[in-house]
Amino acid sequence: MKVKGFLKDVGGASRVTKARLAAFAQASSTPVRTDPIGDVAREWHPGKLDMVVTEIRDASKTAKTVRFEKVGGGKLPPFYAGQFMVVDFPMGDSLISRPYSISSAPWQARQEKGFVEITVRRSRGDGFICDHINDNVKVGDTFRCLIGCGQFYYEPLRDARHVVALAGGVGITPFASMAREVAHGTLDMDLTILYGSVASDDITLRDELAALEGEHVHIVHVLSGDEPDWQGERGFLTAELIRKYSAPDTTYFICGPQAMYRFLREELKKLDIPQRRVRFEVFGQAKDITVFPGYPQECKDKTYQLTVRRGIHEDVIPARATESLVVALERAGIRIETGCRSGECGFCRTKVLSGSVYICPENDGRRAADKDFGYVHACAAYPTSDVVIKIPIE
Ligand code: FES
The missing domain is CATH 3.40.50.80 (Nucleotide-binding domain of ferredoxin-NADP reductase (FNR) module)
Known part of the structure; x- marks a missing residue:
């Protein structure tokens, strides 16, 4: 009985296959013009957008608010109040990404001429991009931006009213x-x-x-x-x-x-x-990694050799023990994708092939499997020996 049932199934499957092949043979070679699901997905998750600065105003005597609109106009993707956006800043031959909480409201982005704003305070000597925004960015400048990142938003099913x-x-x-x-x-x-x-x-x-x-x-x-x-x-x-x-x-x-x-x-x-x-909210890059519990103090004044593999390319660069792998890469002009720079988003996920790193405990957002298989978030990992890593090709 079992064999008979099996043969019946095979026969049924083969009839379906034949019918499908016949349908394919008759189908038009012109792609389907409408893709409503894809259109919605692209509207909600468009990836990085080219944005133009349309307004800059003082937010205090040491901070500025910068407004961005989509190049060419149009609506912006939805986001929650409390989320951040990632802005790519061209710096020489390099591109440096920084996350900034969005200070405007989601409803303002949903308007026909939607916009998002960030408010950035001048640094106290330790944030050259913050100072760059305050001193050099002007109306008409364009940047690539990723809007709506992070988990820091109100969720009525989880949070008290x-x-x-x-x-x-x-x-x-x-x-x-x-x-x-x-x-x-x-x-x-x-x-x-x-x-x-x-x-x-x-x-x-x-x-x-x-x-x-x-x-x-x-x-x-x-x-x-x-x-x-x-x-x-x-x-x-x-x-x-x-x-x-x-x-x-x-x-x-x-x-x-x-x-x-x-x-x-x-x-x-x-x-x-x-x-x-x-x-x-995410902690940001540690200002002083040496104060965190378990940091190996004997390493703090050392500079190690960081070997970076990207496909068939290999670079060897210096990496200070007190700076994250991301900072070492950016200092050497090697591009790595970053988002939160706080160990949360995983954009900078990197495989450590050999050597050891210290992970900032405030920023250890790795999944359990990543820990088992030697992946780190490079923005939260600090070298404690010579290290060999493999990063994705940009
Ligand atoms: S940039 Fe988000 S985890 Fe490193």
């Missing part, structure tokens, strides 16, 4: 996007932003945020500098202050400088908040 955003310095930018979306009525939550700054005359986006305040958006400025006339909250974003502005069920979103992350982790512990109610 009341959100307390803890922002420091230019870490206000994802919350500016959320506040615009809430004020516009296209994001349904109650948002209280506790915004820490040092000086009242250098608060990023101060006037624009004030214009968004209303029933569902509250901005609380907290000043750490010594200003006798300041009327608002003072000091740092302490557990006591956070408790004062929290509802019984609150989700906390945190974005700011790395020192603030370390401080807030301790303050939040005092409040006994469940882990699922706390969302940190």
